[in-house]
Amino acid sequence: MAMSGGRDDGEPMNEMNTTPLIDVMLVLLIMFIITIPIQTHAVKIDLPQTPKNPTTTVEPTKNKIFIDANGNVFWNSQQVDDITLQQYLEATKSIDPEPELHFQPAPDAKYDKVDHVLAIVKRANVTKLGFVGNDQYQGVF
Structure with missing residues (x-):
């Protein structure tokens, strides 16, 4: 920033020197930016853990839970x-090995019902x- 000198007649400057003020404000701004906590957007979900050594290579049966738009719950295409x-x-x-459970809510199913069924599963x-x-939700969000 340019600093203006006094006039040739030797009178003192009438303008305030703002350079130190701007420097202090920039330092305070940088300190404020550094101290802002990092925003993390994460949803905590308890996902099932896979065993380190799979015991069998036999493909177990698969069961499917489907929730339609009206909130009806289906177990392998049978309403329950x-x-x-x-x-x-x-x-x-009680089945050994435990069958896989496939969970598929409809795209327009109510969140409350999906959450309720997931609580039962948990x-x-x-x-x-x-x-x-x-894949049915592709481009929705």
Whole structure:
């Protein structure tokens, strides 16, 4: 920044020197930017862990839960209620090896119903869970 000198007649300057003020403000701005916490956008989801040594190479049976737009829950294309769904999930825990569970909500299904069914699945301690049909959401978000 240019500094103006006094006039030739030796009188003092009437203008305030703003260079130190601007320097202090820039330092404070940089310190403020550095101290802002980093924003992390993450959703915590408990995903099933895969075993380090797979015990069998046999492909287990697969079960599918589907939720339609009206909030109806289907187990392998058969409509079920919450209690029946919980019983089916408990029955799959006794099968060795545990069958995979494919979860597919309709794109226009209510979030509350999807969350409710996922809570039932979590309470049943299902360890093999997969979300299928995610390609139908391509370009929605």
